[in-house]
Each structure stands twice: as C-alpha cells, then as structure tokens.
Amino acid sequence: MDLSAITPINGLGTVTDVSPSGRTSFTGVLTEKNDAAEGTLFDSFLNSAINNIKTTNEYLSDAEDMNIKFAMGETENAHDLTIALQKASTALQYTVAVRDKLLDAYKELMQMQI
Numbered sequence: 001m002d003l004s005a006i007t008p009i010n011g012l013g014t015v016t017d018v019s020p021s022g023r024t025s026f027t028g029v030l031t032e033k034n035d036a037a038e039g040t041l042f043d044s045f046l047n048s049a050i051n052n053i054k055t056t057n058e059y060l061s062d063a064e065d066m067n068i069k070f071a072m073g074e075t076e077n078a079h080d081l082t083i084a085l086q087k088a089s090t091a092l093q094y095t096v097a098v099r100d101k102l103l104d105a106y107k108e109l110m111q112m113q114i
Contacts, residue, residue, distance in 0.1 A: 049098075056091040063088035 063084040069075045 053095060056095045059084075059088040059091045
C-alpha cells in the first residue's frame with residue numbers, strides 16, 4: 001500500500017545563517033520535480049500542502065475510475081479496486097484531519113487578546 005499521501009511534509013526548511021546575535025533565518029527548499037520553489041518556510045509549506053491535496057485528488061479520481069471499470073465489467077480484479085478505494089479513503093481522512101487542525105489553530109489565533 002502506497003502511503004506517500006500521508007507521509008510527513010518534506011522540504012519544510014532548514015535553519016541557516018546563524019548570526020552572532022543568536023537569530024536565525026528560515027529558508028525553505030522544495031525539492032519536487034515540477035515545483036522548484038525556493039523561499040521562506042511558509043512558501044515551502046504551502047507548496048507541500050498544495051502537492052498533498054493534488055495527490056489526494058489523484059487518489060480519489062483513480063478510485064472512481066477503478067470503480068467505474070469494475071461496475072462496467074472491464075476488470076474483474078476486486079483486489080485492485082479495494083486497494084484504490086482504501087488508498088483514497090486514507091488520503092482523504094488525512095487531508096480532512098490536517099484541515100481541521102489548521103482551522104482550530106486559526107480560531108485560536110483569532111480569539112487571542114492583543
């Protein structure tokens with residue numbers, strides 16, 4: 001089972017340029033084939049999140065295609081259909097869980113007193 005959709009986000013950044021005052025600057029490097037974004041930690045995080053959403057969408061469309069093929073009798077392999085459906089379900093559950101955590105963090109930030 002391919003768990004690439006639920007692995008931790010890679011390329012979040014590295015700590016570089018430690019100055020004598022003890023401050024650090026964060027730079028993110030995204031090392032994907034298609035996306036070569038270099039910049040801040042937020043840029044890297046955002047690009048990784050978008051890529052994970054695209055992967056989840058691909059899993060969902062693959063599962064739908066397998067389901068249609070199985071229903072039309074083009075394939076008789078129920079094992080591949082089950083794997084595709086489970087992969088899509090797991091990726092979607094992970095994406096929804098991350099979205100919920102981000103919304104909770106946003107709500108908490110909005111409730112902070114300044």
